[in-house]
Amino acid sequence: MKNQYLLGVLETVKRRNPAEPEFIQAVTEVLETLEPVIDARPDLVEANVVERIVEPERQIIFRVPWVDDNGKIQVNRGFRVQFNSAIGPYKGGLRLHPSVYLGIIKFLGFEQIFKNSLTTLPMGGAKGGSDFDPKGKSDNEIMRFCQSFMTELYRHIGHDIDVPAGDIGVGAREIGYMYGQYKKITGESGGILTGKGLTYGGSLVRTEATGYGLCYFTDEMLRANGKSFEGQTVVISGSGNVAIYALQKATELGAKVVAMSDSNGYVYDPNGMDFAAIKQLKEVERKRIKEYVATHPGSTYTEGCSGIWDIKCDIALPCATQNEIDKASAEKLAANGCYAVSEGANMPSTPEAIEVYFANNMLYGPAKAANAGGVATSGLEMSQNSMRYSWTFEEVDAKLRDIMKSIFAACDSAAKEYGMAGNYMAGANIAGFLKVAEAMKAQGCV
Ligand code: NDP
Ligand code: 2IT
DSSP: OOOHHHHHHHHHHHHHOTTOHHHHHHHHHHHHHHHHHHHHOHHHHHTTHHHHHTSOSEEEEEEEEEEOTTSOEEEEEEEEEEEEOSSSSEEEEEEEOTTOOHHHHHHHHHHHHHHHHHTTSOOEEEEEEESOOOTTOOHHHHHHHHHHHHHHHGGGOBTTTEEEEOBTTBSHHHHHHHHHHHHHHHOOOSTTSSSOOGGGTOOTTHHHHHHHHHHHHHHHHHHHTTOOSTTOEEEEOOOSHHHHHHHHHHHHTTOEEEEEEOSSEEEEOTTOOOHHHHHIIIIISOOOGGGHHHHSTTOEEEESSGGGGGSOOSEEEOOSOTTOBOHHHHHHHHHTTOOEEEOSSSSOBOHHHHHHHHHTTOEEEOHHHHTTHHHHHHHHHHHHHHHTOOOOHHHHHHHHHHHHHHHHHHHHHHHHHTTOTTOHHHHHHHHHHHHHHHHHHHTOOO
């Protein structure tokens, strides 16, 4: 990167956020790809848009005390980072995982700005969560934690202010408990959270949306390059919400998914992973993925999750967590003939892994674009809540597919316009940025 303005902003980000490597990683990637835009747009430099966009509008950190099943008081730390509201109310998920700290929430909130912009819907960027570990907790403990979390969060959110949703460790159960508590405190119903249950304002397809959307985006990317899912071998990391519905859609589109994982290890099933069995195991029984092999002869379980990238495949869909594919894993994928990596998780590839993709001419679908189907469908849930109406599964699914098509088209054309044809990472960053930048410029120094 040579642009002095961008170099100066990056220096400031590093100085202000020294202990947040994931946030610095996310900002560095975006600024590097914005260079041709900034070179061509002195007006955006004049409005100091980039220095403003890398600084969250508001960062909220709060105590979350809750009582465990032994009657003991536990304390976790809660976060909500309201990053950017230039194009709409803050929007983004909540993550419950022991690794959560401010730097994780900031990287996710920062990426959410550009992702939400790409969806074509009016949503700003935010993220929140806690270092609470849901693993091994009883239903009642989860409920008490969620109620306590919302007892602070409620004052910062609202359907035209900030609308949280799920992410790692937050699914329909947690959203239900949080929604109930919000309603009890404020007396207000409506679209203050998305990913709600279907009996109280949720949207059809929201559960499936990130995984389906990932496959719709990937299908567009493959087709634009003379390929398709038909007959291809796919590896999907993770076995949570995104991974499960990526498995279903990739299989429907003609691929064979041969492996999935959790944080303990991975399962290889040469006959193709069984969607109904994984859904039952993970969504209903909440068990570890290694249990799969007991009912699926021919499948094997291997301890350790990163070994999944050693499996030969045509297409890799990382759907677990950040930085799960490093340089060595990317090299292994390339050496085994993998020609496309498309990201269901947020920032699953390290910068060195991304370099390997480009060096090997692999197709690369970046998270901001490829996994935007979840938040896009959250946007559709907000629309339905405002209308007091609900669309059918087919209607929402058709809108999701159109949105993913338009996201691919936007990435493709921005990359071409700025002389980087085929670099969908640059295309996603540029297209996502430009809309937010224009909105920030138009609204003056706020
Ligand atoms: P879930 O909690 O449903 O599932 C997470 C999966 O990833 C689990 O299989 C989990 O394994 C695995 N995982 C989590 N952390 C790690 C880790 N540190 N190392 C290895 N495996 C890990 O979450 P989601 O499916 O919702 O989210 C997965 C990814 O997709 C995240 O990056 C999230 O930000 C992103 N995403 C989610 C969206 C959504 O709508 N839910 C939308 C867009 C992106 P284990 O059970 O062992 O922890
Ligand atoms: O990373 C993401 O886009 C999400 N976790 C979904 C956010 C949302 O508001 O639906």
